[in-house]
Amino acid sequence: MTESSKDGQKIVPDTSSVIDSIISEGVDRGDFKDARIIVPEAVVAELEAQANRGLEIGFEGLEELQRLQDLANKGKIKISFHGTRPNLDQVKLARGGEIDSLIRETAIELKAKFVTGDRIQSMVARAMGIDVEFVKPEPKELGPLLIEDFFTADTMSVHLKNNVPPMAKKGSIGDVRYVSIRDEPSTYAELKEISRELLDRARSDHNSFFELSFSGASVLQIGNMRIAIANPPFSDDFEITAVRPVASVSLEQYRLSDKLKERICDQRGILIAGPPGAGKSTFAAGVANFLNNMEFVVKTMESPRDLQVPDEITQYAPLDGNLENTADVLLLVRPDYTIYDEVRKTKDFEIFADMRLAGVGMIGVVHSNRAVDAIQRLIGRVELGVIPQVVDTVIFIDKGEVAKVQVLKFTVKVPAGMMEEDLARPVILISDFETEKSEFEIYTYGEQVVVMPLGEEKERKPSWKLAEGEVRAVLEDYSKGPVNVEMVSDSRALVKVREKDMPRIIGKGGSTIDDIEKMLGIHIDVRKSDEKGEKKRQEEKDTSPHRPIIERTDRHVILNVPELAAQDVEIYAGDTFLFSATVGRHGDIKVRNDSTVADSVIEAVEEGEAVTVRSL
Structure with missing residues (x-):
C-alpha cells in the first residue's frame, strides 16, 4: 500500500476493514494523512446487528469506530457517515451480499477509494470499475497471551468470572484440586481485555480458529488451549474458561x-x-x-x-x-x-x-x-x-x-x-x-x-447341600449314569443327567418327575449333561477320601485336613454320611462338643471306624 497516494483522499472502508482495524492501524503508521474517512451507514448497521446478537466481531467493529473518532478529535483524520441505513430485510440478507452492495454504492457515489480486507469484496469492486485497495490485516507478532499468566505447569484449566477471584484446576489427572489462584477478584475491564486479545489471536493465527460463535457465547481453539467465552444473556455474568491438556501420553x-x-x-x-x-x-x-x-x-x-x-x-x-x-x-x-x-x-x-x-x-x-x-x-x-x-x-x-x-x-x-x-x-x-x-x-x-x-455367585445355604444329597439319592434309582444336582433356591433344583437317562427320570408325559417333585417338595429342572465336560471335571476333581487328624478340646472336636483347606467337603464314618462342612483356611473343621455331630465323630473313632473327609 503506497502511503502518499492515500494522503488527503476520500476513503470508504467496508465492514471487514473496520473489524480488522485496518484504518486506525494505517493512521498510526502514517498512512491516510489528512484523509477523509467516510463510513457507510450500512457498515454501522451491520456492526450494530452483530453486537446485538452477542457476536464479538460486532463489538470490535464498534470499538474501532470509536478509535477513529478519537483520531479525528486529535486532528489526524476527518470522519463522517454517509448513505441510508439498510432495512431489516437487507440486514438479514447480509450473507448474500446485500450490505456489501450498499457499501460499494457509497464508494461509487462519492468517487472514493474503497478499502477492504475481504478478497471477494475486492474482486467484485474491481470488476465494477471501483478504485479499490485490498489490504490484508498486518500479521501481528504473536507474543504471550494475558490468560497464560494464570497457568502453571500443572494447571489443567483456568476459570475467570467477573467479581470472582480467578480459580484453577491443578494437579495430575488422578489428583485434581480446584483452587483459588489470586485473592483479588477479576474485573469486567480485565476480562474484556483478555477476551479481545483471544478473539484477535483466533482471527490472526493460522493455528487458531473459531469453533463456535453464538449470541452470548464463543468457543475458540488457540494452539492447544480451548477457550469458552460466555456473557449475558447466555450467562449471568462475563466468564472465560480456558482448558489445556497437561499431558501428552503414549x-x-x-x-x-x-x-x-x-x-x-x-x-x-x-x-x-x-x-x-x-x-x-x-x-x-x-x-x-x-x-x-x-x-x-x-x-x-x-x-x-x-x-x-x-x-x-x-x-x-x-x-x-x-x-x-x-x-x-x-x-x-x-x-x-x-x-x-x-x-x-x-x-x-x-x-x-x-x-x-x-x-x-x-x-x-x-x-x-x-x-x-x-x-x-x-x-x-x-x-x-x-x-x-x-x-x-x-x-x-x-x-x-x-x-x-x-x-x-x-x-x-x-x-x-x-x-x-x-x-x-x-x-x-x-x-x-x-x-x-x-x-x-x-x-x-x-x-x-x-x-x-450377573454379579457374584449366590451364597449357598448349608441346608442346600443336604437337599442336594437327598435329591441325588432319589434320582440315582432312575439313572444308570452320574446325577449332578445343584440347588438354585430353597424350592428349585437343577439336575443334569445323561441324555439316555432323561426318559426314565421324566416318565411318560412327565408323570415320573411329577411324582418325585411331590415326594421331595422341590421343583426339579432336568437337563442333559455335558458328558465330556462332566467326565473331565470328574477326572480333575480330587474325590479320594482323606483321613483327618482328630483332636478334642474343652469346647470343640477338631478335624484337621490342611490339604483340603477352604474347600466344601463331606465327612463319613466308614460308608455312612455324617455331615458336610467347609474347611477353614488353616485346614480345620470345628464342631461343638455338645452337638450330635461331635458325638457321631467320637463314637466312630471309639468303635474303630475310619473317619474320612471327601471333597465335593
Missing part, C-alpha cells in the same frame, strides 16, 4: 496387554468411556498416535478440535455445522480408523453406527460413570441386535488409568435366572476382557430392554 504408558493392543488394531467399534476429567481424550489421543505409528490411516471428528495428535492425522470439524456432512466426506476419504471425540447426542450415536457398519474402525469418546453405562447409552439409539456389531469393546478410564475393559458378544440363550428352555432369546453378553467372566446380559423381556447384572 499408549505404552498405560501398560496395555498385547491382547488388548491387538484388539485395538483389529478395526473394531470401541468406546472410550469415563467420567468428566478422567483422561478419556488423553487416552484417545494416545490410541490415535499408536494407530498412526502402526501405519493405519487415522482421522478425527471433533467439535471442538482439541485432541493432541501429530500432523499426519487430520482433524475434521462439523462441515457446514453438521458432523453428518463430515461423516459423508470421511467415507470418501476412506480412513482405517476414525476417532469420534464426544459421542453424546442421539445423532452422534447414529453417525457412529452408520460409519461403523460401513466398515470403518470407529473409536468414540463417551461420558459415563461405569463401563456398562456407555453401552446402555446405545439402547434406543441403535437397534438392539446391531449393538455388538457397532460396539464390541468398551475401555473404561478412571483417574488416567485403564480401569476396566469389557467386550460384547451376541448369542441366543436362556437368560440367567430363567429355567425353561422355551424362554431362550437373543442375548448380548458383556464380559470382562481379561478374565472372560460374564458380567451383564442385555435382552428384551416383553416390551422392556433388560440390563441384568
Whole structure:
C-alpha cells in the first residue's frame, strides 16, 4: 500500500476493514494523512446487528469506530457517515451480499477509494470499475497471551468470572484440586481485555480458529488451549474458561496387554468411556498416535478440535455445522480408523453406527460413570441386535488409568435366572476382557430392554447341600449314569443327567418327575449333561477320601485336613454320611462338643471306624 497516494483522499472502508482495524492501524503508521474517512451507514448497521446478537466481531467493529473518532478529535483524520441505513430485510440478507452492495454504492457515489480486507469484496469492486485497495490485516507478532499468566505447569484449566477471584484446576489427572489462584477478584475491564486479545489471536493465527460463535457465547481453539467465552444473556455474568491438556501420553504408558493392543488394531467399534476429567481424550489421543505409528490411516471428528495428535492425522470439524456432512466426506476419504471425540447426542450415536457398519474402525469418546453405562447409552439409539456389531469393546478410564475393559458378544440363550428352555432369546453378553467372566446380559423381556447384572455367585445355604444329597439319592434309582444336582433356591433344583437317562427320570408325559417333585417338595429342572465336560471335571476333581487328624478340646472336636483347606467337603464314618462342612483356611473343621455331630465323630473313632473327609 503506497502511503502518499492515500494522503488527503476520500476513503470508504467496508465492514471487514473496520473489524480488522485496518484504518486506525494505517493512521498510526502514517498512512491516510489528512484523509477523509467516510463510513457507510450500512457498515454501522451491520456492526450494530452483530453486537446485538452477542457476536464479538460486532463489538470490535464498534470499538474501532470509536478509535477513529478519537483520531479525528486529535486532528489526524476527518470522519463522517454517509448513505441510508439498510432495512431489516437487507440486514438479514447480509450473507448474500446485500450490505456489501450498499457499501460499494457509497464508494461509487462519492468517487472514493474503497478499502477492504475481504478478497471477494475486492474482486467484485474491481470488476465494477471501483478504485479499490485490498489490504490484508498486518500479521501481528504473536507474543504471550494475558490468560497464560494464570497457568502453571500443572494447571489443567483456568476459570475467570467477573467479581470472582480467578480459580484453577491443578494437579495430575488422578489428583485434581480446584483452587483459588489470586485473592483479588477479576474485573469486567480485565476480562474484556483478555477476551479481545483471544478473539484477535483466533482471527490472526493460522493455528487458531473459531469453533463456535453464538449470541452470548464463543468457543475458540488457540494452539492447544480451548477457550469458552460466555456473557449475558447466555450467562449471568462475563466468564472465560480456558482448558489445556497437561499431558501428552503414549499408549505404552498405560501398560496395555498385547491382547488388548491387538484388539485395538483389529478395526473394531470401541468406546472410550469415563467420567468428566478422567483422561478419556488423553487416552484417545494416545490410541490415535499408536494407530498412526502402526501405519493405519487415522482421522478425527471433533467439535471442538482439541485432541493432541501429530500432523499426519487430520482433524475434521462439523462441515457446514453438521458432523453428518463430515461423516459423508470421511467415507470418501476412506480412513482405517476414525476417532469420534464426544459421542453424546442421539445423532452422534447414529453417525457412529452408520460409519461403523460401513466398515470403518470407529473409536468414540463417551461420558459415563461405569463401563456398562456407555453401552446402555446405545439402547434406543441403535437397534438392539446391531449393538455388538457397532460396539464390541468398551475401555473404561478412571483417574488416567485403564480401569476396566469389557467386550460384547451376541448369542441366543436362556437368560440367567430363567429355567425353561422355551424362554431362550437373543442375548448380548458383556464380559470382562481379561478374565472372560460374564458380567451383564442385555435382552428384551416383553416390551422392556433388560440390563441384568450377573454379579457374584449366590451364597449357598448349608441346608442346600443336604437337599442336594437327598435329591441325588432319589434320582440315582432312575439313572444308570452320574446325577449332578445343584440347588438354585430353597424350592428349585437343577439336575443334569445323561441324555439316555432323561426318559426314565421324566416318565411318560412327565408323570415320573411329577411324582418325585411331590415326594421331595422341590421343583426339579432336568437337563442333559455335558458328558465330556462332566467326565473331565470328574477326572480333575480330587474325590479320594482323606483321613483327618482328630483332636478334642474343652469346647470343640477338631478335624484337621490342611490339604483340603477352604474347600466344601463331606465327612463319613466308614460308608455312612455324617455331615458336610467347609474347611477353614488353616485346614480345620470345628464342631461343638455338645452337638450330635461331635458325638457321631467320637463314637466312630471309639468303635474303630475310619473317619474320612471327601471333597465335593
